[in-house]
Amino acid sequence: MIVDLKFMLLNAIEKYGEFSLAVLSLRLTYLEYLLKKKTLDITLIDQLQNDIEITYNSDVRPESKLKEYMFRSNTNDNVIYKFSSDYFYENYHSVIPDIEQHIIRIKNYKELSLCKDLRWYVYALTNDDELILLNNPMNAIDLVLNRNDYKINNIAAVHPMLVYKEDFEARMVGEVAIIYDDAGNLPVSVIINNKSGHYRPLAKDLRYVVDFFKTVLGIDSNRIICINITC
Structure with a gap:
């Protein structure tokens, strides 16, 4: 599953771009499956965490109406x-x-x-x-x-x-x-x-x-x- 997710992510980045919602959802899913493992790949987890944060924060959120x-x-x-x-x-x-x-x-x-x-x-x-x-x-x-x-x-x-x-x-x-x-x-x-x-x-x-x-x-x-x- 993790290997499949890796290739799906690379394809989505090429097709939709780094900051697309498709890529964000795949990165989140990839991170989830990595965290199921008994032995954690800390380097890859940190990279995904950073990429996810960049995507979430790539647009300035407007001031809330509330x-x-x-x-x-x-x-x-x-x-x-x-x-x-x-x-x-x-x-x-x-x-x-x-x-x-x-x-x-x-x-x-x-x-x-x-x-x-x-x-x-x-x-x-x-x-x-x-x-x-x-x-x-x-x-x-x-x-x-x-x-x-x-x-x-x-x-x-x-x-x-x-x-x-x-x-x-x-x-x-x-x-x-x-x-x-x-x-x-x-x-x-x-x-x-x-x-x-x-x-x-x-x-x-x-x-x-x-x-x-x-x-x-x-x-x-x-x-x-x-x-x-x-x-």
């Missing part, structure tokens, strides 16, 4: 991101009765097995070290092209919905891939980013999610790959 509704506070090195409850209730209130049936709550390693292998999830990490996922597992292609298609009560699912019980506060939000071992038995690796239009979190605050996966869920730090996206 800028006045998102907030970041830092007290004694404890960072909290918050989204406006007024804006949420005005625009998304109809989803509240049904949100719970669309999310997965994870507090320990055993619960991580509720996630599917080689699938991406929209996530939020709460102040109480609970990882909340939108139960919409996506492959890399769907992540890149169709992430915003998932709806709750005909409203596109967004990060603040995950933390509606936490007063719309989170330590970090973004997207995460859960990757099992080569036999498909146990989760062993993750890829995380800070991609969110409603919070625009800083890449440096991914450290909170890294710490959660390392200390709470017991994932090897070499198997936690961060994709830093410029706000």
Whole structure:
């Protein structure tokens, strides 16, 4: 599979260009399969991570139209991101009765097995070290092209919905891939980013999610790959 992905990637670069969405999705998939291996190819993983970050950050993101509704506070090195409850209730209130049936709550390693292998999830990490996922597992292609298609009560699912019980506060939000071992038995690796239009979190605050996966869920730090996206 890895050999096939390598040739598919080279062909896509030649056909569509380095910064195309096709190449981005293939690089993400290639990285996922490398992280399934018992022995990691650190050099190749680092190269893919760098190329993926360059693609994500190749275009300057426009200033968010929601800028006045998102907030970041830092007290004694404890960072909290918050989204406006007024804006949420005005625009998304109809989803509240049904949100719970669309999310997965994870507090320990055993619960991580509720996630599917080689699938991406929209996530939020709460102040109480609970990882909340939108139960919409996506492959890399769907992540890149169709992430915003998932709806709750005909409203596109967004990060603040995950933390509606936490007063719309989170330590970090973004997207995460859960990757099992080569036999498909146990989760062993993750890829995380800070991609969110409603919070625009800083890449440096991914450290909170890294710490959660390392200390709470017991994932090897070499198997936690961060994709830093410029706000």
